[in-house]
Amino acid sequence: MNVFLLVWSYLKSKPLNTVLNIVLFALGIAVITVLLLFNNQLEEKISSNAKGIDLVVGAKGSPLQLILCNIFHIDFPTGNINLKEAEQISRSRLIKKAVPLALGDSYQSYRIVGTTSEYADLYHLELAQGAWWNKELETTIGATVARELKLNIGSTFQSTHGLAEGGSGHEEQRFVVKGILKQTNSVVDNLILTSVETVWHVHEHAAADSTERNHEAHAQPDSSFVASRLIPTHPAGDSTKEVTSLLIQYRSPMAAIQLPRMINGESKLQAASPAFETARLFSILGVGVEILTGFAYVLIFISALSVFIALYNSLKERRYDLAIMRSMGASKSKLFVNIVLEGVVLTALGSMAGLLLGHGILMALGTAVEEMRKAGLTGFVFYSAEWIILAGSLLLGMICALIPALQAYRTDISRVLASN
Amino acid sequence: MVAVSKLSFAYTPDRSITFPDFTLDKGEHCLLLGESGSGKTTLLHLMGGLLRGYTGSLQVAETELASLSEGALDKFRGKNIGFVFQKNHLISALSVEKNVIMSPYLAGVHIDTHHAHDVLTSLGLGEKIKSSVKEISQGQAQRVAIARAVMNHPDVILADEPTSALDDKNCALVIKLLLDVATRNNATLAVATHDQRLKDKIKNQIIL
Structure with a gap:
């Protein structure tokens, strides 16, 4: 007792x-x-998704949408921005790092993100197996994508145009899995990473198929090749190409005051701060x-x-x-x-x-x-x-x-x- | 063991009860007789330390009860006094066994389950040990109460109308068991009652 x-x-x-x-x-x-x-x-x-990203620059529209789309990958893009303009922005001495993102395609509702290796640095991504994407149509996929869609190294798949399920297919273009990322518990687990060129290529192809319009020929690399600041494999100053957004890391705290005002005021682009927008989102929720x-x-x-x-x-x-x-x-x-x-x-x-x-x-x-x-x-x-x-x-x-x-x-x- | 001298108690200043002087030796038994309202229960409660604030002298187990603080009185009661009441005496949420074990538990002394079983068996309740107290008869319930009262080997067992609610057969059984366990434990037994059936069972009678 x-x-x-x-x-x-x-x-x-x-x-x-x-x-x-x-x-x-x-x-x-x-x-x-x-x-x-x-x-x-x-x-x-x-906070882990937005970590290290001080500013997102994209087309004009809702700043919250810009953040939701480019950082959390849940909303649709506000539109595209010209690569040349993006390059001009990224030249600012206030910017430490600018990573381009090209969105627009998905596979089984998992988004395909065209970007550069800087993106991997930004999120401190590590490979669980395989390699990073290198050539066109090569992808490195997030841990959740690999698990849920049962994709392995060497698996191939066809992307769908658009970010939701049920878009029209990009036929003939088969992506191949080159590598699988370690689990990060961030949104990257749900992404399929590839090069910006791949996204361009897939879309040009689709555009050519539907309209049979001839595209301006690619500037061929030659001795006078000047690499783009954003996409090292691409020549600088190409105003025919577009990206969805730039993820920006400031060089100094000063940039937080000057840069957004500069971009929003003086260019056709829009800059949105993840910290500010998520705070706003939380106040709504x-x-x-x-x-x-x-x-x-x-x-x-x-x-x-x-x-x-x-x-x-x-x-x-x-x-x-x-x-x-x-x-x-x-x-x-x-x-x-x-x-x-x-x-x-x-x-x-x-x-x-x-x-x-x-x-x-x-x-x-x-x-x-x-x-x-x-x-x-x-x-x-x-x-x-x-x-x-x-x-x-x-x-x-x-x-x-x-x-x-x-x-x-x-x-x-x-x-x-x-x-x- | 019990010594009462010039004892009186007042519920209100103008309603005071005075009790006759008497003493009981260790192992001696007595009946406290009187009409209802004569103060039988009051005397019993005073002896058991349930009521405080008397005038005169009341010694139980060589202790003047007025000298004990409330907390000390609780301890004293748990160790030295066993109570048997007329009815409603068991804790309905507990089994027969647990009811008996409550006694040492609440008194803060060693809990001897074997002893509890022995006592219950000696009172003819060996088969009811694990039963709920809601399932047993009134006579059996009274025997559980007796078992509980003697669990801590008290010096004094105080019974308040222990048989009034029982039929003749159970009445005879209960008073016999009470006398038996009291004698076995060498305890002083005081039974307050107006039950005429008990008059020839205990010769030592104090009229209030």
Whole structure:
């Protein structure tokens, strides 16, 4: 016999009440847990995806769209920008690094990104196997792409025009997998990386097929070849070519003040800061999250009330039990602790069930919903804030049990025993 | 073992009960008789330390109860006193065994499960050890209460109307068991009752 066994016996003697209290509490905690896991992971993903990228330069349009498309690869491009103009921008001494991105194609809804090896440096990408893309139509693919689409080194596939599933196919152009990246837990896991030229090539081909329009011949490399600052394999100053955007790393903090103003004011291009836009995105999402959080707190408040009422009512029935316990030598404080513990055990069980449920919900969503899987959101992570949830629950249990416990403490044993 | 002298107790300043002087030796048994309202339960509660604030002298196990603090009184009660009440005496959330074990647990003394089983078996409850107290009869419940009262080898067993709610057969059984366990434990037994059936069972009678 110990105090927990005693408390447990009392809880067990009213199974329905106990279950109701635990379930109510668990629901509230589960909602809080899901929000916590979801929010934290989203923030982590966002910061890891945008890490090292100070500015995105692209065609005019929504700055948020520019960020969503070029950093998180979820929205559509705002349009293309001229390679020559992009080169001019990248010449600025405020810029340390400028990486071109050419978007537009996908395979099985995984985006094909035409870029340079600088992109790999920017994200600190490492190969799990194989090699980096080199020649046209060679690709290096993210870990999730390889896993989900079961692609291996040497696998070939046809891309689809457009970023969503069901676009028209680029036939005859078969991409080949040259390498697979190590898992990064960032958006790169979902990307198919290739050269900018590959993207151009695939599109020119498609354009030629549909319109039979002759393209200006490629400038052939010769002795006077001056490499583009952005795409080293391509000659500089080619105004016929386009890219989707530039990812820019500043040379100094000064650039954060000057560069966006310069680009937005003086060129036809648009510059957007990932930090600013994601903060804006979060403030928009924040309303929904706050409503859900409020709802969770209401649930928790109701369940706390329910725990209080259950203890308060059961105490009326237990007056005699308490008096008997006192007659057997139990001190007032022992009974007080007993009742408090009953509240604590209820909320502790509810809270643990809620945490499990919260993780379970995210685990289930993570396996069932493709977007969740792509975004890399899982239920298998734990945050220290969960300890705070648990501790807070115990405290709440204590508070709920306080008044009933005080009543137990004050029980006039003689009167109760004499009143039968 | 119990010594009462010039003892009186007042629930309210104008309603005071005065008790006759008496002493009980170790192992001596007595009946406390009187009409309802005569103060039988009050005296029993005073002797067991459930009520405090008496005037006069009340010594139990060579201890003047008024000299003990509330916490010390709880400990004293757990160690030295065993109570048997008329009814509602068991904790319904617990099994028969756990009810008996509550006694040493709450008194803070060593929990001897073997002893609990022995006591229950000696009271004819060997088969009911694991039963819920909701499943046993009133007579059996009273025997569980007796088992619980003697678990800690008390010096004094105080019984408040232990037989009033029982039929003749159970009444005879319960008083016999009470006397048996008290004698076996060499404990002083005081039974407060107005149950006429007990008058010829215990000769030593104190009229309130």
